[in-house]
Amino acid sequence: MDTPFQKIGSDKLLSGKIEESIEVAIRKKQYKAGEKLPTEGQLCKLFGVSRTVVREALRKLSARGLVVIKQGSGAYVNELSSESAIDSINLFLELTDDGSLIFDIIRARQLFEPEIAGQAALNRTAAELDDLAENLAALKASPSEDIEGQTVIDIRFHSLIAKATHNNVVALLMRPIFENMPKVKRSIFAKNKLDVVPHDQNMVLKFHEEIFQAIKNADPREASHAMLAHLKYTEKNFMDSLK
Amino acid sequence: MDTPFQKIGSDKLLSGKIEESIEVAIRKKQYKAGEKLPTEGQLCKLFGVSRTVVREALRKLSARGLVVIKQGSGAYVNELSSESAIDSINLFLELTDDGSLIFDIIRARQLFEPEIAGQAALNRTAAELDDLAENLAALKASPSEDIEGQTVIDIRFHSLIAKATHNNVVALLMRPIFENMPKVKRSIFAKNKLDVVPHDQNMVLKFHEEIFQAIKNADPREASHAMLAHLKYTEKNFMDSLK
DNA sequence: TATTCCAATTTGTCATACAACATATAACTA
DNA sequence: TAGTTATATGTTGTATGACAAATTGGAATA
Numbered sequence: 421m422d423t424p425f426q427k428i429g430s431d432k433l434l435s436g437k438i439e440e441s442i443e444v445a446i447r448k449k450q451y452k453a454g455e456k457l458p459t460e461g462q463l464c465k466l467f468g469v470s471r472t473v474v475r476e477a478l479r480k481l482s483a484r485g486l487v488v489i490k491q492g493s494g495a496y497v498n499e500l501s502s503e504s505a506i507d508s509i510n511l512f513l514e515l516t517d518d519g520s521l522i523f524d525i526i527r528a529r530q531l532f533e534p535e536i537a538g539q540a541a542l543n544r545t546a547a548e549l550d551d552l553a554e555n556l557a558a559l560k561a562s563p564s565e566d567i568e569g570q571t572v573i574d575i576r577f578h579s580l581i582a583k584a585t586h587n588n589v590v591a592l593l594m595r596p597i598f599e600n601m602p603k604v605k606r607s608i609f610a611k612n613k614l615d616v617v618p619h620d621q622n623m624v625l626k627f628h629e630e631i632f633q634a635i636k637n638a639d640p641r642e643a644s645h646a647m648l649a650h651l652k653y654t655e656k657n658f659m660d661s662l663k
Numbered sequence: 664m665d666t667p668f669q670k671i672g673s674d675k676l677l678s679g680k681i682e683e684s685i686e687v688a689i690r691k692k693q694y695k696a697g698e699k700l701p702t703e704g705q706l707c708k709l710f711g712v713s714r715t716v717v718r719e720a721l722r723k724l725s726a727r728g729l730v731v732i733k734q735g736s737g738a739y740v741n742e743l744s745s746e747s748a749i750d751s752i753n754l755f756l757e758l759t760d761d762g763s764l765i766f767d768i769i770r771a772r773q774l775f776e777p778e779i780a781g782q783a784a785l786n787r788t789a790a791e792l793d794d795l796a797e798n799l800a801a802l803k804a805s806p807s808e809d810i811e812g813q814t815v816i817d818i819r820f821h822s823l824i825a826k827a828t829h830n831n832v833v834a835l836l837m838r839p840i841f842e843n844m845p846k847v848k849r850s851i852f853a854k855n856k857l858d859v860v861p862h863d864q865n866m867v868l869k870f871h872e873e874i875f876q877a878i879k880n881a882d883p884r885e886a887s888h889a890m891l892a893h894l895k896y897t898e899k900n901f902m903d904s905l906k
Numbered sequence: 907t908a909t910t911c912c913a914a915t916t917t918g919t920c921a922t923a924c925a926a927c928a929t930a931t932a933a934c935t936a
Numbered sequence: 937t938a939g940t941t942a943t944a945t946g947t948t949g950t951a952t953g954a955c956a957a958a959t960t961g962g963a964a965t966a
Contacts (some may be wrong), residue, residue: 433734434950435722445714459916470951472715479678484751491676491917498760508727512830514690515743524832531782531833531938535774562918589756589767590774595670595837600742658668677919702947713920718948735927794943 433467438477441467446486446497457487457495502592502607509596519576522607525600530651532594533578537631537647538640540584552632555580559628564621571605577628581635604654608661624655681720689729689740700738715867745835752839763853765850768843769901773894775837776821780874780890781883787796791827795875798823802871807864815850820871824878824890847897851904866896 422533447453458466463474473559478495485504489495513521559573575598582594608620627650634643688694701709706717721738724730728747732738756764783791802816818841825837851863870893877886 439726447754461916472950472952475715476719476949478681479719479722483682483726484754488836489917490959492678492915493960494916500755502755505748505751505755509835511727511729512688512745513742516831516849518747520831524830527782527828527830528836530833531778531828531830532775535778539770539774568810572827587770587774588763589771591841592752592756593728593771596836597832602822622794649826715921719918721934732948733928735946736929737947749941 424553433474434459434467435476435480438463438467438469439480442477442638443486453497453499453518455495455497457497459494463589470492502595505592506595506599510599511628513596513600522604522618522658525597525604525657526651528597530648530655532597533581533651534581534644534648536585536590536594538636538644539587539590540659541635541640541643542585544584544635544638548580551580552577552584552635556625556632559621559625562621567605567609568602570624571602571623574624575599575601581631584635604658608658620657624650627653675701677710677712677716677717678723681706681712681716683723684710684725685720686729691776696740697740698740700740702737714781736874745838748835749838749842753842756843758838764843765847766899767771768840768847769898773810773891773898776824776894777887777891779825779828779833779837779902780831780878781887782822782830783881784878784881785905786829787878787881791823792875792879794823795827799868800873802864802868805864806839808900810848810852811845813867814845815862817867818842824874827878847901851901855890862902867893870896 442457451457455611457463457478460471460474460478463478466470478487478489482489482495484498486498487495488498543641555573555577559570559577560572562573578601579595579598581592585591585644627646630646631643631650634640634646683777685700696702700706700721703714703717703721706721707714710717721732723866725732725738728743729741731741798816800822802813804811806814821844822834822838822841825834825841828834869889870889872892873889874886877883877889
């Protein structure tokens with residue numbers, strides 16, 4: 421029977437309480453990134469619990485990417501990389517994929533990336549333009565049969581643009597989308613003859629160059645437009661491959 | 664000294680290996696959502712390790728939201744909610760916030776939400792229109808001093824529109840943005856007199872109604888336009904509060 | 907000074923015991 | 937019989953002690 425009452429100290433388990441306690445300390449930056457936490461033994465005394473409990477709490481924190489545990493050394497507050505957060509999103513997308521994930525990725529890109537390109541055109545620095553130019557050169561130099569390599573370069577191109585918005589939230593949220601691009605690409609080339617590959621590489625290069633020029637020219641409308649054209653082409657390519 | 668070689672069995676630790684093994688089984692859907700995993704004792708025999716190791720592996724999986732452990736009962740594959748993934752993103756944003764988070768949130772919304780509103784205008788169902796109408800009524804009925812309550816309703820309005828795109832990726836990625844809206848709102852009203860509150864509530868209501876009408880009329884351009892106007896107003900409101 | 911070696915510290919794993927909780931079965935009561 | 941209450945069993949939670957494996961820092965050595 422359900423009652424209208426909420427659970428109070430919802431995490432009854434000791435390991436949960438200790439996990440939370442340490443997490444709060446980290447969030448309050450009482451322990452800074454890279455800093456060493458007390459040893460397991462010290463934590464046992466501090467909390468008055470067994471080593472079992474402390475270890476399980478630390479394991480949970482490490483699973484969430486908050487701390488890194490080094491055997492023989494200690495537990496350290498993680499130099500927070502976004503990896504665990506992104507992985508978490510990607511895991512969720514993969515497990516809940518009912519077959520629509522690839523389509524959703526393609527459509528999401530069309531919604532978001534044109535605006536991102538426009539914003540990048542307004543905010544990009546000279547250094548970021550250099551990075552983009554270097555990326556174009558890499559794609560040009562890539563052997564046409566190396567699809568995996570081209571995909572890596574392609575992802576980097578779009579990631580660089582997202583970063584050039586100078587908006588951390590945008591750059592972060594786009595990463596799960598970019599990291600799923602290989603799935604789309606594999607699905608395109610899986611059932612296709614290899615003779616279409618060089619053609620595709622040239623087309624991608626052409627689109628990337630247009631986008632780059634617009635961003636270089638600080639022309640948001642053109643950047644947005646070029647990006648949308650690029651993504652529409654990718655979608656058409658994908659749809660054709662389904663037949 | 665770094666070597667060019669990658670680590671092979673990167674997770675040397677037993678608990679890590681077992682965690683990965685169970686994770687793979689779940690990803691391959693050999694264990695479906697809600698299903699019970701073998702007991703700790705059985706897993707010990709299966710992997711030939713101690714209970715300590717098995718328990719730590721299960722703890723890590725539970726910290727990542729893949730399994731739920733119930734004392735006295737067993738470990739179950741989690742009906743995957745997106746909560747842990749979203750929490751993970753929010754934690755990262757909070758810990759890496761250098762003061763620009765609120766600004767990035769505001770700008771990200773201006774980039775993404777107009778397009779989302781446009782897409783929602785194209786794809787929304789009748790049921791989704793009903794939900795939106797209900798949400799508008801709730802905002803209208805909300806006591807003007809209940810800012811927290813209005814914020815909850817506000818978040819739900821924008822979440823409903825994101826869902827109405829029928830794009831799971833879009834709906835998921837917008838959630839960290841929406842869940843940070845209270846920070847913006849608190850910052851607006853923190854230094855302001857309370858007499859501006861009713862005015863703001865009326866303005867928000869007006870914008871929401873415009874957006875709703877456009878979505879109802881299946882007019883993507885107008886929906887997008889109304890959404891942008893709404894967000895520009897919010898930004899202005901926020902900027903004014905900084906003085 | 908620079909290197910090697912060793913001892914202390916710290917985390918990793920194992921084994922055992924018991925407590926707390928959940929579940930199914932049996933016994934009991936109306 | 938139906939419903940409730942004990943009871944027994946299985947499962948997870950916690951504690952303790954022991955030893956292995958890795959790291960670290962200082963002592964011994966060249």
